[in-house]
Amino acid sequence: MSAPRIGLLFGSFNPVHVGHLILAEHFATRTDLAEVWLVVTPHNPFKEAKDLLPDTERLRLVELALAGNPRLRAEAIEFDLPRPSYTIATLDALRERYPEHDFVLLMGGDNVSGLPRWQESARLLAEVDIYVYPRPGTALPDLAAFPRLKVMAAPLLDISATYIRESLRVGKSIRYLVPDAVEAVLASRQASA
Numbered sequence: 001m002s003a004p005r006i007g008l009l010f011g012s013f014n015p016v017h018v019g020h021l022i023l024a025e026h027f028a029t030r031t032d033l034a035e036v037w038l039v040v041t042p043h044n045p046f047k048e049a050k051d052l053l054p055d056t057e058r059l060r061l062v063e064l065a066l067a068g069n070p071r072l073r074a075e076a077i078e079f080d081l082p083r084p085s086y087t088i089a090t091l092d093a094l095r096e097r098y099p100e101h102d103f104v105l106l107m108g109g110d111n112v113s114g115l116p117r118w119q120e121s122a123r124l125l126a127e128v129d130i131y132v133y134p135r136p137g138t139a140l141p142d143l144a145a146f147p148r149l150k151v152m153a154a155p156l157l158d159i160s161a162t163y164i165r166e167s168l169r170v171g172k173s174i175r176y177l178v179p180d181a182v183e184a185v186l187a188s189r190q191a192s193a
């Protein structure tokens with residue numbers, strides 16, 4: 001029997017939103033993947049750590065958002081790895097911990113053009129399949145440099161964590177943009193701030 005293929009959606013999830021969930025469900029049910037794991041990144045090497053919700057809170061919100069879906073799970077392995085969080089290092093650690101799995105990297109279209117600047121990008125691009133969910137407003141580069149990358153045909157989702165944070169900042173509703181349980185936690189956080 002071939003190894004179960006697991007999709008890894010890395011992200012800051014600051015906070016998790018329905019775009020992440022629709023994308024993860026798409027990959028988990030419309031591709032050859034058995035499961036999708038949302039890998040919560042404490043510190044993206046390309047982002048300022050100061051704008052982030054605490055990492056344990058981002059993880060808790062992802063866990064709440066995924067509750068009850070057996071094909072999606074939250075993964076906290078990067079909490080125990082050196083920072084900033086380099087995807088190749090995490091992939092190595094996951095392969096060591098789960099030798100029975102075949103991992104596939106998942107990402108939105110906005111991340112593709114930066115891939116050549118990622119740590120050990122040549123090894124990363126050579127070693128894993130990459131499935132991309134298209135994202136509005138982001139053009140894909142020439143894909144000849146990414147022979148193991150596939151772009152999915154899927155409905156575009158014009159929603160981002162930036163929009164959720166901005167909505168919270170100006171007191172606008174985030175209902176339906178995040179799961180109800182996530183909205184409740186963020187609302188009580190606002191109220192006590």
Ligand SMILES: Nc1ncnc2c1ncn2[C@@H]1O[C@H](COP(=O)(O)OP(=O)(O)OP(=O)(O)O)[C@@H](O)[C@H]1O
Nearest residue numbers: 010011012013019107108134135157159160161162
């Ligand atoms: N609406 C979307 N369409 C396609 N991909 C998405 C979408 N939202 C998030 N992603 C992808 O999910 C992964 C994690 O994203 P991330 O946690 O950075 O969310 P974000 O909405 O892009 O956040 P921010 O607005 O803070 O940059 C990335 O690969 C990103 O490209």
Ligand SMILES: O=C(O)c1ccc[n+]([C@@H]2O[C@H](COP(=O)([O-])O)[C@@H](O)[C@H]2O)c1
Nearest residue numbers: 010011012041044046085086087118119
């Ligand atoms: O490995 C790298 O060099 C690298 C460079 C930039 C981004 N990443 C990862 O890409 C993921 C998406 O990041 P984000 O913050 O846009 O959700 C996150 O897990 C980052 O750690 C990884």
